[in-house]
Amino acid sequence: MSLKRHPAQWPWHGLLVVILLGLAIGLWVATKRVNYEWRWERVPQYFAYRAEVPQDTPISGQVSAIAPEGRSHRIVITPEGSGPPVTVTAEQAQVAVGATVAENDTVGVNFEWRVGPLTQGLWVTIWISFVSGFVGLVIGLITGLCRISKNPALRGLAVLYIELIRGTPLLVQIFIFYFFIGTVLNLDRTVAGIGALALFVGAYTAEIIRAGIQSIPKGQSEAARSLGMSAAETMIHIVLPQAFKRVLPPLAGQFISLIKDSSLVSVIAITDLTKSGREIITASFATFEIWFTVAILYLLVTSVLSQLLFWLERRFARSD
Amino acid sequence: MIEVKHLIKVFEGRGQVVRAVDDISTQVAKGEVVVIIGPSGSGKSTFLRCLNGLEEFNDGQVVIDGIDLAESKTNLNAVRREVGMVFQHFNLFPHKTVLENVTLAQRVVRKRKPAEAAERAMKLLTKVGIAEKANEYPSRLSGGQQQRVAIARALAMDPKVMLFDEPTSALDPEMVGEVLDVMKQLAREGMTMAVVTHEMGFAREVANRVLFMDFGRILEDAPPAQFFTAPREPRAQTFLKQVL
Ligand SMILES: Nc1ncnc2c1ncn2[C@@H]1O[C@H](COP(=O)(O)OP(=O)(O)OP(=O)(O)O)[C@@H](O)[C@H]1O
Ligand SMILES: [Mg+2]
Numbered sequence: 001m002s003l004k005r006h007p008a009q010w011p012w013h014g015l016l017v018v019i020l021l022g023l024a025i026g027l028w029v030a031t032k033r034v035n036y037e038w039r040w041e042r043v044p045q046y047f048a049y050r051a052e053v054p055q056d057t058p059i060s061g062q063v064s065a066i067a068p069e070g071r072s073h074r075i076v077i078t079p080e081g082s083g084p085p086v087t088v089t090a091e092q093a094q095v096a097v098g099a100t101v102a103e104n105d106t107v108g109v110n111f112e113w114r115v116g117p118l119t120q121g122l123w124v125t126i127w128i129s130f131v132s133g134f135v136g137l138v139i140g141l142i143t144g145l146c147r148i149s150k151n152p153a154l155r156g157l158a159v160l161y162i163e164l165i166r167g168t169p170l171l172v173q174i175f176i177f178y179f180f181i182g183t184v185l186n187l188d189r190t191v192a193g194i195g196a197l198a199l200f201v202g203a204y205t206a207e208i209i210r211a212g213i214q215s216i217p218k219g220q221s222e223a224a225r226s227l228g229m230s231a232a233e234t235m236i237h238i239v240l241p242q243a244f245k246r247v248l249p250p251l252a253g254q255f256i257s258l259i260k261d262s263s264l265v266s267v268i269a270i271t272d273l274t275k276s277g278r279e280i281i282t283a284s285f286a287t288f289e290i291w292f293t294v295a296i297l298y299l300l301v302t303s304v305l306s307q308l309l310f311w312l313e314r315r316f317a318r319s320d
Numbered sequence: 321m322i323e324v325k326h327l328i329k330v331f332e333g334r335g336q337v338v339r340a341v342d343d344i345s346t347q348v349a350k351g352e353v354v355v356i357i358g359p360s361g362s363g364k365s366t367f368l369r370c371l372n373g374l375e376e377f378n379d380g381q382v383v384i385d386g387i388d389l390a391e392s393k394t395n396l397n398a399v400r401r402e403v404g405m406v407f408q409h410f411n412l413f414p415h416k417t418v419l420e421n422v423t424l425a426q427r428v429v430r431k432r433k434p435a436e437a438a439e440r441a442m443k444l445l446t447k448v449g450i451a452e453k454a455n456e457y458p459s460r461l462s463g464g465q466q467q468r469v470a471i472a473r474a475l476a477m478d479p480k481v482m483l484f485d486e487p488t489s490a491l492d493p494e495m496v497g498e499v500l501d502v503m504k505q506l507a508r509e510g511m512t513m514a515v516v517t518h519e520m521g522f523a524r525e526v527a528n529r530v531l532f533m534d535f536g537r538i539l540e541d542a543p544p545a546q547f548f549t550a551p552r553e554p555r556a557q558t559f560l561k562q563v564l
Binding site: 217219220222223224225226227228229230233237238241242245318 | 404411
């Protein structure tokens with residue numbers, strides 16, 4: 001077998017390049033056919049932009065001098081009656097020497113960097129996913145333990161919860177959580193959104209954790225028990241650490257899904273990345289560009305997370 | 321040290337009822353080494369596991385150092401820390417180093433300080449001849465080495481009794497000796513031991529008594545010299561013919 005020559009790989013690589021190129025051209029042709037005009041230059045301002053901050057004069061009078069100073073200008077205003085002249089500093093003067101200004105008139109502007117809606121939306125998506133992921137992990141851990149408990153009440157509740165969540169669409173859960181539970185408990189929309197996501201991810205995490213715990217050989221807990229460790233001590237020191245290592249890959253997958261699923265909370269008017277995208281489109285009409293940008297941002301977050309978990313997994317593999 | 325009276329353990333499942341331990345009564349005195357032999361499925365493991373409460377028994381009485389396991393107010397965890405157990409498949413904790421394997425229960429159960437636990441662990445690891453591997457993970461050790469660590473781990477709790485369930489059955493033949501040597505030394509030091517094994521040489525050399533089990537019962541209970549030369553039970557005779 002080893003003497004058999006491997007077929008050359010390069011034609012396939014070539015084919016791959018050709019296919020990708022074809023797709024790119026197809027996309028270009030498609031947008032041409034709908035007469036779409038790409039305006040990518042409009043996108044960056046939604047990440048961050050320089051806002052104009054107006055600088056007002058505290059008195060009325062006449063602009064007597066404008067002197068450059070470094071990167072800004074000193075605008076000197078002499079009052080009509082008596083009194084000392086007042087100086088306003090602004091990066092850009094919006095009045096000319098000799099102009100008459102009234103009190104609180106804007107005489108110049110300063111520029112300041114502000115984060116745009118895309119960045120804000122991205123941040124909301126990240127922290128909502130993170131918080132609901134963490135809460136979901138705790139819920140999942142508790143539910144997973146209840147699921148394998150000997151107590152029928154705990155086990156029954158856990159099964160009921162898991163089945164309810166896994167059997168209904170997340171979108172419906174979010175609506176129920178927001179409109180029903182949120183109204184009854186008077187919850188803020190963000191709390192409702194996080195709660196719905198946490199409950200959702202908790203149910204899936206519970207099953208992952210249950211499977212992980214059950215995958216640890218019985219001999220491990222028997223050895224721990226034979227040393228006099230209690231059931232809880234055995235769980236904490238022996239079973240869970242080993243189980244955690246095994247469930248890390250499926251958990252990672254679950255969290256990556258969560259980041260994507262979190263886009264659904266935009267339906268209850270939480271301004272996450274998706275909602276920001278929608279809002280920007282109504283203002284900019286750069287529909288294609290914004291949706292592509294939003295997609296890339298999600299992709300960026302999820303791939304950073306998978307890299308992180310990949311690294312974590314390798315660290316845990318030390319004892320293998 | 322160990323007293324067993326009319327012990328019964330029944331497994332039920334899939335419509336089958338197995339009387340794994342069927343009315344066993346015996347006792348093991350302090351410092352005594354008892355070897356339990358018998359054909360596969362005769363209930364040796366189950367019997368041993370009843371002795372430290374790893375298996376809940378259906379009826380009868382097990383008294384360890386004056387404490388009745390079946391009594392409802394007995395804290396099983398407290399009993400188990402006095403009864404060390406060594407398993408056929410070692411069951412070392414793979415996510416802990418050798419040293420951590422030996423120190424963990426000392427710290428968690430005996431509440432010893434880390435330094436004290438580590439000192440005790442190193443002493444025991446030296447005793448079983450494996451101190452130089454203290455910082456390795458179990459997966460890097462041979463079977464014989466792992467089993468010696470497992471013995472050290474059990475000894476670290478300063479048990480009054482040690483139970484061994486076929487400690488050499490999963491080992492390559494060349495590693496059996498190193499584990500048996502450790503066990504022999506333990507026996508010489510006066511440890512109370514109950515050993516399930518197929519190593520007849522060990523039984524002959526170390527045991528004070530040999531128990532022959534079949535169908536969940538003790539069919540013969542005799543000193544090794546007598547058991548190996550003149551077994552009374554016909555089944556023990558056939559068994560010995562097969563293994564010797
Ligand atoms: N958890 C269990 N559930 C059901 N039956 C069991 C269980 N454990 C053991 N048994 C049954 O009990 C009987 C005794 O088993 P045990 O493991 O004690 O035998 P053994 O003498 O240790 O055998 P071996 O030499 O193969 O280890 C067997 O018939 C076995 O099938
Ligand atoms: Mg057995």
